[in-house]
Amino acid sequence: xxxxxxxxxxxxxxxxxxxxxxxxxxxxxxxxxxxxxxxxxxxxxxxxxxxxxxxxxxxxxxxxxxxxxxxxxxxxxxxxxxxxxxxxxxxxxxxxxxxxxxxxxxxxxxxxxxxxxxxxxxxxxxxxxxxxxxxxxxxxxxxxxxxxxxxxxxxxxxxxxxxxxxxxxxxxxxxxxxxxxxxxxxxxxxxxxxxxxxxxxxxxxxxxxxxxxxxxxxxxxxxxxxxxxxxxxxxxxxxxxxxxxxxxxxxxxxxxxxxxxxxxxxxxxxxxxxxxxxxxxxxxxxxxxxxxxxxxxxxxxxx
Amino acid sequence: xxxxxxxxxxxxxxxxxxxxxxxxxxxxxxxxxxxxxxxxxxxxxxxxxxxxxxxxxxxxxxxxxxxxxxxxxxxxxxxxxxxxxxxxxxxxxxxxxxxxxxxxxxxxxxxxxxxxxxxxxxxxxxxxxxxxxxxxxxxxxxxxxxxxxxxxxxxxxxxxxxxxxxxxxxxxxxxxxxxxxxxxxxxxxxxxxxxxxxxxxxxxxxxxxxxxxxxxxxxxxxxxxxxxxxxxxxxxxxxxxxxxxxxxxxxxxxxxxxxxxxxxxxxxxxxxxxxxxxxxxxxxxxxxxxxxxxxxxxxxxxxxxxxxxxxxxxxxxxxxxxxxxxxxxxxxxxxxxx
Numbered sequence: 001x002x003x004x005x006x007x008x009x010x011x012x013x014x015x016x017x018x019x020x021x022x023x024x025x026x027x028x029x030x031x032x033x034x035x036x037x038x039x040x041x042x043x044x045x046x047x048x049x050x051x052x053x054x055x056x057x058x059x060x061x062x063x064x065x066x067x068x069x070x071x072x073x074x075x076x077x078x079x080x081x082x083x084x085x086x087x088x089x090x091x092x093x094x095x096x097x098x099x100x101x102x103x104x105x106x107x108x109x110x111x112x113x114x115x116x117x118x119x120x121x122x123x124x125x126x127x128x129x130x131x132x133x134x135x136x137x138x139x140x141x142x143x144x145x146x147x148x149x150x151x152x153x154x155x156x157x158x159x160x161x162x163x164x165x166x167x168x169x170x171x172x173x174x175x176x177x178x179x180x181x182x183x184x185x186x187x188x189x190x191x192x193x194x195x196x197x198x199x200x201x202x203x204x205x206x207x208x209x210x211x212x213x214x215x216x217x218x219x220x221x222x223x224x225x226x227x228x229x230x231x232x233x234x235x236x237x238x239x240x241x242x243x244x245x246x247x248x249x250x251x252x253x254x255x256x257x258x259x260x261x262x263x264x265x266x267x268x269x270x271x272x273x274x275x276x277x278x279x280x281x282x283x284x285x286x287x288x289x290x291x292x293x294x295x296x297x298x299x300x301x302x303x
Numbered sequence: 304x305x306x307x308x309x310x311x312x313x314x315x316x317x318x319x320x321x322x323x324x325x326x327x328x329x330x331x332x333x334x335x336x337x338x339x340x341x342x343x344x345x346x347x348x349x350x351x352x353x354x355x356x357x358x359x360x361x362x363x364x365x366x367x368x369x370x371x372x373x374x375x376x377x378x379x380x381x382x383x384x385x386x387x388x389x390x391x392x393x394x395x396x397x398x399x400x401x402x403x404x405x406x407x408x409x410x411x412x413x414x415x416x417x418x419x420x421x422x423x424x425x426x427x428x429x430x431x432x433x434x435x436x437x438x439x440x441x442x443x444x445x446x447x448x449x450x451x452x453x454x455x456x457x458x459x460x461x462x463x464x465x466x467x468x469x470x471x472x473x474x475x476x477x478x479x480x481x482x483x484x485x486x487x488x489x490x491x492x493x494x495x496x497x498x499x500x501x502x503x504x505x506x507x508x509x510x511x512x513x514x515x516x517x518x519x520x521x522x523x524x525x526x527x528x529x530x531x532x533x534x535x536x537x538x539x540x541x542x543x544x545x546x547x548x549x550x551x552x553x554x555x556x557x558x559x560x561x562x563x564x565x566x567x568x569x570x571x572x573x574x575x576x577x578x579x580x581x582x583x584x585x586x587x588x589x590x591x592x593x594x595x596x597x598x599x600x601x602x603x604x605x606x607x608x609x610x611x612x613x614x615x616x617x618x619x620x621x622x623x624x625x626x627x628x629x630x631x632x633x634x635x636x637x638x639x640x641x
Contacts (some may be wrong), residue, residue, distance in 0.1 A: 005515055034440060034441045034442070035437060035440030035441065035442050039437045039440055039442065040442070042433075042434075042437055043434075043438070043442070043448045046430075046448075046452055046513075047447075047448060047451040047452060049509070050451055050452045050453075050454055050455050050509070050513060051451055051454060053458075053463070053466045053467065053470065053509065054455075054458065054466075056466065056470070056477070057462070057466050060469060068469065068475065069474070069475050070475060071474075071475055071480055072480050073475060073476070073480055073607050079519050115360040115361055115364075116361070118357040118358075118360070119357055119358040119360065119361045122353075122354040122355075122357035122358050123358065126353070126354040126357070127354070128351075128354035128355060131354075134358060134362075138361065138365075140369075141369055143364055143623065143624075143627060144369060144373060144565070144620070145566065145570050145616075145619060145620060146570065147572075147596055147599055147616045147619055148372070148373050148376055148616045148617070148619070148620050149368065149369060149373060149376065150372075150603075150616065151372075151375075151376050151379055151384075151603060151609050151612055151613045152371065152372040152375035152376055153368065153372050153380060153615065154389065154603075154609075155375075155379075155389040155390070155609075158389050159389070160430075171364075171368065172364075172368040173368075174364055175360055175361045175364050175365075177361070178486065178499030180358075180361050183607075203342070203346075205345075205346075205349050206349050206350075206353035206357075207353075210357075231456070231457055234459070235457075235458075235459035235460065236575065237459065237460045237461055237572070237573040237594070238396070238570075238572050241452065242600075242604060242631075245604075251531060252459070252461075253459050253460070253461045253573075256459070256461035256462060256465065257576075257577065258374065259459055259462075259465075260461070260468075260577055260580065260581070261560045261580075261581045264556060265580070267469055270465055271465070271466065271469070272333065274461070274462035274465050274466060275462075276460065277373060277459060277461070277462050278457070278458050278462045281457040281458075282454070282457060284334075284456050284457070285450060285453075285509075286453055289446070289449075289450035289453070290446055290450065291449055292453065293446070293449045293453055293517060296453070296514065296518070296521075297517050297518070297520060297521035297524075298521070300421075303506060
């Protein structure tokens with residue numbers, strides 16, 4: 001992350017008027033100033049608001065259904081966490097669902113990163129006919145809402161007898177226009193054209209250049225795109241609900257949908273299921289939060 | 304760096320470096336000549352065709368899973384197709400579309416999509432802008448705040464909605480408990496029209512505010528500092544700097560988030576589906592929070608009318624195109640007026 005505070009801010013030239021008292025934000029030399037207590041208060045309020053529902057999921061998951069149906073609602077952990085997790089694990093097939101989701105999200109992330117990188121490289125650095133037209137087309141496809149393809153996709157999946165098979169979820173999202181565009185933006189800045197020309201001079205084929213020049217240069221962006229795609233694929237709801245109808249082979253989201261739909265819902269078990277489905281990503285956030293934040297911000301500027 | 308490539312043309316003569324010129328000047332034996340021709344043919348073929356090979360996977364996948372379904376949906380919308388036998392199609396002409404025109408549930412869903420879209424997108428983006436501004440200060444633990452407000456983004460629609468269903472419960476929910484503590488009567492969040500839409504919007508706002516804040520923050524950090532400098536020299540207050548420097552510099556980013564959020568709002572599906580508990584895809588007892596996405600799902604996968612679902616999907620697409628066109632006009636206007 002680069003803050004744009006310039007290290008070489010001009011030495012305060014004789015000011016025409018006395019500088020106004022220090023402002024928050026940036027002062028007249030363009031330097032960032034410290035946030036005051038109001039800033040901290042507001043941020044803490046938002047932090048609590050962001051984290052509270054998650055913490056409360058864990059609290060509710062550690063209670064009993066009857067305790068949740070009392071006033072006031074519980075504010076601290078109870079002793080039923082493991083029995084609830086156990087019930088969710090068995091009733092909603094959570095073990096299989098977690099494994100399925102990991103496979104689906106992992107494959108989609110890997111495929112998206114690979115295909116987006118090579119296509120992004122072509123759009124960023126290679127010359128070919130219809131390049132701009134094809135690029136516009138790629139960006140245009142981002143406008144097409146997924147609802148629009150669901151009916152025929154379902155027909156295809158039904159015809160191939162893929163309903164309840166993981167490839168029905170994986171294949172349609174194996175590469176995204178966003179990914180291609182993201183990698184193009186990154187590579188057109190991060191990969192010097194001279195490097196490719198030098199490799200060509202040495203007689204390297206395009207595939208060799210991809211392997212030895214593009215992949216190493218693209219690695220940071222590939223990591224970011226991989227993480228973003230993984231989170232998205234893990235949390236995808238709409239298409240899996242349709243493609244995995246029989247719930248014999250669910251992803252986590254399909255399993256949670258099934259849990260929420262029981263006729264006598266046991267809320268604490270549902271919360272335990274929600275916790276199980278969210279936990280892997282939360283752990284990733286604790287471990288790689290900084291990189292994920294950096295990635296999203298980088299994607300925002302370049303994308 | 305692949306300087307060790309074995310296929311490199313051997314340096315000719317003493318100068319070495321430029322193989323082409325060397326080939327012109329120094330005589331070569333025919334075998335070497337042929338080898339070079341073969342290499343250069345392969346090289347030209349590589350240069351010419353490999354770009355297409357590199358973008359091919361995307362376009363193949365898009366053709367199979369994007370373009371074909373898009374067109375086929377339009378075709379299916381003109382037919383009577385039932386989920387029970389998706390391969391059997393009966394020509395129906397514009398029937399599915401004309402039926403939508405007289406369908407009060409369609410108009411209801413359209414209106415709900417619009418209102419929920421507005422009350423979830425506007426506060427979300429305004430709060431994100433404010434948050435980004437605060438995060439742009441030099442702060443202790445700034446990374447902690449950034450990660451914390453982004454965490455809801457890692458939560459799935461399903462998990463988030465299930466939690467909020469409990470929090471917004473009529474009898475034992477925490478929101479009503481808190482309202483009671485400050486003397487407000489309990490609210491039936493699920494069954495009221497406005498209240499249920501507000502609750503559904505809350506889930507959207509909760510999940511996406513932090514994400515948008517980070518996008519704004521990234522754009523803010525790219526604003527050159529001397530803009531603030533000269534604004535300060537002109538005696539602009541902090542608020543004036545925010546309005547006259549920050550917001551205009553962020554205009555493309557704001558437009559981008561508006562477009563993305565609008566697309567997201569048109570497609571809203573998981574939140575209203577799960578907020579209804581076990582009652583299914585109706586979006587509440589009175590359809591009070593049924594969105595277009597949900598209505599399409601109900602028509603296709605609950606009532607089994609895939610043709611009708613296709614017609615709804617295409618209508619949604621046309622609405623999106625309309626929004627995009629308006630957006631484009633507005634942004635062009637803004638750019639001109641600058």
